[in-house]
Amino acid sequence: MLNFILRRTLIIIPMIILISMISFLIITLPPGSYIDSYLANLQQMGGEVEQSRADTIKERYGLNDPIYLQYWKWVKGFPRGDFGMAFSEERPVINIIQERIGYTILISSLTLLFTWVLSIPIGIYSAVKQYSFGDYAFTFFGFLGVSIPNFLLAIIIMFVGLRFFGINLSGLMPVQYMGEPWGLSKILAVLQRIWVPVVVVGTAGMAGLIRIMRAEMLDQLRQPYIQMARSKGVDEIKVIIKYAARIAVNPLISTIGWLLPQIISGGTIAGIVLGLPTLGPKLYDALKIQDMYLAGTIIFFNIVLILIGTLLSDILLALVDPRIRYD
Amino acid sequence: MKNKDKLLEVKNLRTYFDTRRGLAKAVDGVSFDVYKGETLGIVGESGCGKSITSLSILNLVPQPKGKIYGGEILLHRDNDEVIDIAKLKRTGKKMKDIRRKDTAMIFQDPMSSLSPVYTVGSQIMEGIMLSHDVNKSEARERAIEMLRKVGISPAEQRINDYPYQLSGGMNQRAMIAVALSSNPSLLIADEPTTALDVTVEAQILELMEDLQQEYKMSIMFISHDLDVIGEISDRVVVMYTGKVVEVAEVEDLFYNPSHPYTQGLLQSIPKIGRKKELKPISGSVPQIYNLPDACHFAPRCPHKMDICTKKEPPVFDVGEGHQSKCWLYEEGGKRNEG
16 A cells, blocks of 8 residues: 555656646647737737837747747746746746635635535435435535536625625625734634635535435445345444445545646636635636746646645545555 | 244235336235244245345335335244334334344345445444444454354454455355344345355355254245255245245145146256256246236136136145145145146
8 A cells, every 4th residue: 555655656756747848838839928919918009119128028038949948947946946937927926826825725625625515415315315305405406506607606696795785795805904914803804705705616516516426325225235234233324324325425535636626727717706816817817818937837736736636536545445455 | 843933924914116107016915924943935036026025024125115015024022022023113223123133134145235345344243233232342252253153264364354355155154144143033035145156055055054053043045946945945935926826845845836836836947867848837927017917827827717817816725834825726625637
């Protein structure tokens, strides 16, 4: 087992190098560069930019170098935590990420927790009480959650908050708290708002999880070992949790790996609508204006999270299911 | 009969399934007794209701469609208490108490009847701790002892194995260990050897007979295999489309079958050395949603009479401890061969 973890971790290193290349390639694929689109924008607005000034900028950022040299310049700073400069804000990419990663992880983890804590018990309930009123009701609301677009739900909640309760729910905190040190009132203000993105993004993912959990439970409840456990006189609740759910949850555990990258890219649209200080909206902006190092770094982090997530899934699955143990 | 004390009386049991295609009468008016210490074989084709009968006795009929609609299942406990299982709540305390202390069941497929994520030992220990007031280390001792009894060795090591690490035969032994860990008075075995090789089957049957002697329990042995039934049973119940058609002691049944269905079954077993051609029963089992009005076997019966399609036959005594649900025995006497 330890051997397996070690081997898998070592494999990740060449993978990361490969991924850094691919993410760099992706962001250089669109024609032109940040400078080109910046100049075009200026000209459109009637501004005049001297060609020589543009050339100096390009020279400074090495945009005229061949692509492998550009890549090398970007990548060699990684060990020092230097991921290049963000053109639009004229400061290091790492600063922008540091600023936002905390909130991003906080909101995403709360969302994951919200989704899992609700959908697993609901899935179990729906399977045990198959075709009951409750089963149909949860299925209905689950699908409602999937089919309502995130941004619409976000707008509706903001509207209701403002119109009926007089609370502005956009952003993560009221403007007066920004830049203030953390205190009880600031925490309360954040708590008042943070549930909005959690609910908006969470409801979208819930129906899927409920359906998977329900189907898996139904499958397990039909297995002979369930009747065997009952025939021993095991309490029904224990039959459901200890026997059926214990195995039904395995497919969900194997998908944890896919959830980690959601930390960054999940809830991008809701993040934009709600004006959240998370990484999703930043990636969207960066891609729009070809802010290549910023976009590249966020994409790079995203893929690294997939790798770590997959490793985590494999280890967790091996822990919960003795049939899948690696020697 | 070895012992006349009744352990279980099933009276007019009716277990139906409410399905989209209609009411499926899987078990319809089944009555039989199980005596203390005997092995009662229940034989019939797939779908005849033998498994549902056994699940009804444990009150484990598949939900939500299946339900015991009527009848009595009387369990005589050691303390002279008589409990009607058919009236108990499925998940109620009393029912659980019966499952923990009085009954046990082993199932057909050994590979899927033990949970794959718990060790064999922990699944035996769970049963021991539910039925006896012992702590974990005592339960472990007993579990090792159980494994030894069912012939799994080295028991001290195998107790930590997961079911996927054992072969089918070993798993069936482990399941018997789980079932017997509660020291039950009634063991229901639902086709326990069907999924096994013939050589392993013989070992498992022998093991069950040995353990029956040791534990002095009654066994209800369900199978579609007449050879196995003949091997292990003291008495046999023959079922067809949810009804009992014949009950007899095992020799009686094999040498002197009374019901045309039983006769047909026996004639369709191949035997080495027998020159006669096999005679299969003509036609096929009627669909459970579309059963004949009177005798269910009438359309396939070589001795069909007028009354057979008009009125359902009652059960006639045809000999000592030998009953047959067939109009041929209306006069109480033996049918004239001719």
